[in-house]
Amino acid sequence: MPEITPRPIADLTTLRAGGIPRRLVEARTRDELIQTMQSVWADHEPWLVVGGGSNLLVADEPFEGTVVLVRTQGIERLASPRDGFVRLRVEAGHDWDELVSYSVAEGLAGISAMSGIPGTAGAAPIQNIGAYGQEIVQTLVEIELLDQATGELVTVPASDLGLGFRTSVLKDHYGIGAERHGVIVSITLELADVGHGELPVRGAQLRQALRLAPDAEVSLAWIRQTVLDTRRSKGMVLDDADPDTYSAGSFFQNAIVSAAFARTLPAECPRWPVAPDVPAITVIPLDTFDGIVPPPVVHESEVKVSAAWLIEHAGLSKGFRLPRSRAGLSTKHALAITNRGSATAAEIAELARFIQQRVQAEFGLILQPEPVLVGIQL
Template sequence: MNIRENVPISELTTMRLGGNARYVIEITNEDEVEPAYAFADDKELPVYVLGSGSNIIGRDGGFDGVILVNKIMGMGVYDEERDGTIELFANSGELLDDFVAYSVARGWHGIEALSAIPGTVGAAPVQNVGAYGQDIAQSLVLVRAYDQLLEEFVDIPVYDMDLSYRHSIFNSGDKVGRYFITKVVVRLNHDKMEPPFYNSLQAWLDEHGVTEYTPEMIRHAVCEIRAAKLPDPAMIASSGSFFKNVYLTSDEEIEAAKARGIPVWDGGKIPSGWLIEHAGLKGQVFHGMRVSDKASLVLINESARDYADLAAAREEIIRIVREKFGYTLEQEPMELGE
């Protein structure tokens, strides 16, 4: 086991904030998982599982525990092709985009719109990653995971994960932190995505005269759209979308929003990027954090000194949007440390 001591969380996360973690262990193989938990047990320290750190914000006080950085690689066929469907697996340390590329190259449909989402395969079920009309829930079959409570590996079928918009048993409720996901299995098919597509994807396809919606073409379109507006985490510090979209639940709320000229999609979703932009915040800088001028939902860490700066920026943005529209934005990325 490769064990490092006193490692800045800022080095492990794409927002590049956060104090030190007491220990960091890189896990490259399923066999290393149990010994790593035993190491933490011996020292009576909590464990935190990390992928690429693209949806986690480190806090200034650091983490007095053991971070397991997931690098378990490998992918392939889980269950052979049958009646036009196939089950593919990826071990959880693989990048999600590499898994998407692998499936698309073989002509399979189901996760092509998840192209270019940063992060590892193992994190995909945690917040049910989604983009351009697809989410991982639509294809997921099961995950294999180390269960810290039972101290054994278990298979968790998709119907036990309670997946919905940015939500699962892995990020909400009493099972948070209990599992280290080591393998993800998806079921894919040869059907194609059909129009109407998500607005920006439809616009790109129309503009380029595309009428053949192969997985390769959708992947190409999504990669182009994302590259034009979203920051590359290798170059620019951010966690992607910083706020969740607002979901309205009653017809009255939906009608009231529409009457004020606020866009409401998919029967209740208000794009929070629209609210931020129409509150006049696009491109503005608060405490070293810039509201991206290409995608208002994205906060970029230009010169924040610490988590406290980010928290101050977040509160100001939430306050301004609430005063203007009456909706309270909620942060999407989770937080790590004290």
């Protein structure tokens, strides 16, 4: 195996926390990745796969197992069975933002609003990454999965991954294990071949984020640059000179609640329907029509509410820190917990627990962490 000298997981993650693993392996080809994982599973040892390390909070204690760094690279352009579309097969270790940049340069639409998200392509389906109304579920066709149960490489269609809001059957949620275990080797996306001209922007949430009128037309390059500028202003684009970017991005998920619960929150709390309201169509056969049209059945959509707003209005402003702690909220974005200088995983977890308690006390809602927590309890 391509084994290298172990170093702290803190050096491998954007939150800059985590102890030293017993063994560290760097897989640069798909064959190395497959052989390494098959060997680790055969030995029944603890394992942790790390791509960009942008969605991990790992405990300070030594990790008694093997950490596998996925460093595979490559984008393969494939034909699509649909006219006007192109498929891209991407190796798991390929940098996500480099993939977005490539797609924009090629005039391929579908992921430009996810510019600047740190991490690797293989991590994208695990929590169905998304931003400004775009999610990987909208473009993902399939993945190649090295299945832990069989040790075999299998192709899994996107429809079998249980992709939901920041979730999939592969994600190890806090308090709930993954439904299926394995390692993603590649992903395949299907993107619209729209070229480099200006086009209407689909999605109200994206238009709102970009401050565009409903009839505005812009290019993919403009969307990418505007999203990058917006994320950078919030400290959400990695920058070694900016401690606000020493984070896992949004530490807590925007909460998905019932419409009834959403009405108990202050009216000014930002919220978005999870599913669009589509008027029901009632079809009544003429031979049974008695002149009475039954009233429509109203199904209220679940609602996504802003976790950042809840945190700030629970009294925790941007830049908040607990006394003597080296962890703190970003000075630019209240949803990001940041490492302000050699903070331990324990300090980061302590702040996360405090935020959860404050929001629950104020609004009756428990925020759920978005990163994968390894050896950490909130």
